[in-house]
Amino acid sequence: MRSLIAGNWKMHGTLAWAGDQVRRLTEKTRDGLPCDVLVCPPATLLSTVAGPLRDAGILLGAQDCHHETRGAFTGDIAATMLADLGCSHVLVGHSERRSFHRESSHDVRKKAMAAHRAGLVAIICIGEDRNERRAGKAFDTTAEQLARSLPAGATAANTVIAWEPVWAIGTGDSANVPDVLAMHRFLKQQLMTLLGDGVRLLYGGSVNPSNSRELLDIEQVDGLLIGGASLDPERFWQIATDGAPD
Numbered sequence: 001m002r003s004l005i006a007g008n009w010k011m012h013g014t015l016a017w018a019g020d021q022v023r024r025l026t027e028k029t030r031d032g033l034p035c036d037v038l039v040c041p042p043a044t045l046l047s048t049v050a051g052p053l054r055d056a057g058i059l060l061g062a063q064d065c066h067h068e069t070r071g072a073f074t075g076d077i078a079a080t081m082l083a084d085l086g087c088s089h090v091l092v093g094h095s096e097r098r099s100f101h102r103e104s105s106h107d108v109r110k111k112a113m114a115a116h117r118a119g120l121v122a123i124i125c126i127g128e129d130r131n132e133r134r135a136g137k138a139f140d141t142t143a144e145q146l147a148r149s150l151p152a153g154a155t156a157a158n159t160v161i162a163w164e165p166v167w168a169i170g171t172g173d174s175a176n177v178p179d180v181l182a183m184h185r186f187l188k189q190q191l192m193t194l195l196g197d198g199v200r201l202l203y204g205g206s207v208n209p210s211n212s213r214e215l216l217d218i219e220q221v222d223g224l225l226i227g228g229a230s231l232d233p234e235r236f237w238q239i240a241t242d243g244a245p246d
């Protein structure tokens, strides 16, 4: 399966900064793309970066969407609006949405369904927190989040899953290779039962150019979701080149 390397800029960037980021990133694509590369900027930057990224073959994604198509939802953005801006993907259920905005897997499922209706690929994020892992509940937690977050109509074509253990996000404490292997094997089995074969499963959590190669070498890892390191085009591109087929 072709790897997907996705960058989540979170709440970072002005117009000027984004213009510079995209220029530095797209310069690197002159000889082609090593794998599927996706950038998810904040909503304010989507329309500015859409054209240059598209011309370079880099995919555009958003960080969240509302589950309705329109209405009195101040501050929210519909999946159809994101598609209109040129997005092909949208993250749903990122741990920061689940914790800071109290989003449940039920909410995430509705958002994923809206993404599908708008023709977007939903990247559904799941992951246990440190207490759940310490208590030996990592597998139960992720299995439950997965089953509850997946909407009817999800397929390998319109859905990507990202396992992002909460304790690894932004901490510098990436999951180690045996833990990633064990969780990805487990989640692939779950996905096989729920959706069949071929669903991309990403790892996310403190990925950087020093650990990306060993993570991508794990057979069940189909790509990476990158926060902090995606803010530096050099580091992000270095990780993307590790996604090239052997």
Ligand code: PEP
Residues within 6 Å of the ligand: 008, 164, 168, 169, 170, 171, 172, 204, 205, 206, 207, 225, 226, 227, 228, 229
């Ligand atoms: C993320 O927020 O999705 C993420 C993986 O962040 P970081 O790479 O900074 O841990």
